[in-house]
Amino acid sequence: MFRSLEWRTNSIKVEDAEEGRVLIKEFDVVKPTLIFTLYNIACFVDNLLNLSIVKTEDYYFPSLRERVENEVKAREILSGLGVKCPKIHWRKENVICMEYIDGKTVLELYRDGSLEEVYDVSKRIGFEVRKVHEAGYAFVDCRAENYIMRDNGEIYRLDLEFFTKKTRFRSLCDIVTYDVSILGLSEDKCMTAIRGFHDGYGRKLSKTELAYISLFSSIYPLSLKEGVDEIANRASNALTLLKESIKDLNLLKLLKSLTSKMEE
Incomplete structure (x- = not known):
């Protein structure tokens, strides 16, 4: 279903080699072009809303x-920050051969794990993302599928091709x-993961982030071939986040207050 729109931007193969099991990543050109066209459109809209349309540093x-090159440079920077990544064995013009990490993606772990595990792992990731941002960098693409956990509990960050210097908008994208x-995910696990991530990161969701989450979540299922249950969860969880943001902003109280004044 919608396979041509899948977010995976490259060809991935796992092979046996002298170094052991390796992952070979061949970089595509077409899909990233489409994705970054959408990214820059969103960046333009964001700058427009923030009255900074001439600000060019966010575009990428x-x-x-x-x-x-980002895959290579990112590993040098992240290793100094304590963020684990698969080692690169060799690279060519558009191909990288790297260490194969045996484990579950964090998204799979969230689906199968307990709420305590979901919170703990998500908090660790939020803390790592905060360290990366504080060091002046951003992933741009920070999906849960881009993290993998080994049986020993080590978390590895994958897909570093968009790693770059941080700007306000790129941090927001992460x-x-x-x-x-x-x-x-189911509502309990989704909200637990979001709470854990933002506890680790050090702050709650902002109004701007909530707005982008609501917008992006409406097109996200097209890229991942999600089933009916996942799509239903996505709509329900997005609505829950919006309701929580309304409570935080006391908009309901404000509306009631205005209504009562009009009745008077």
Whole structure:
């Protein structure tokens, strides 16, 4: 279902080699072009809403060469921050051969694990993302599928081709893509994961992030071939987040107050 729109932007193969089991990633050109066209449109709209349309630092359209180089540079930076990533064995113009990490993606872990596990792992990821942002960098794409956990509890960060210097909008993208990626979970696990991530990151969701989550979640199922249950969960969880934001803003009280004044 909608396979041509899948978010995976590259060809991935797992093979046996002298180094052991390896993952070979061949970089695609077409899908990232489409994704970053959407990214830059969203960036334009965001700058427009913030009255900073001439601000160009948020726009980002990495070339194929830059995406490959980002994978290498990111590992050098992240290793210094204590963030684990698969080692690169070799690379060519548009291909990277890296260490194969045996384990579950964090999204799979959330589906199968307990609420306590979901909270703990999500909090660890939120703390790591905060460290990366404080160091001046951003992933741009921070979905739960881009993390994998080994049986020993070590969490590895995958897919670093969009890793770049931090801006306000790129940091926002990290938070939004993470939260959107877990909306298809059951409500208890989704809200637990969001709470854990933001506890680790050090702050709650902002109104701007909630708005982008609501918008992006409506098109997200097209990319992941989600089933009926996941799509239903996504809609329900997005609505729950919106309701919570309304409570936080006391909009309901304000509306009631205005209504009572009009009646007087």
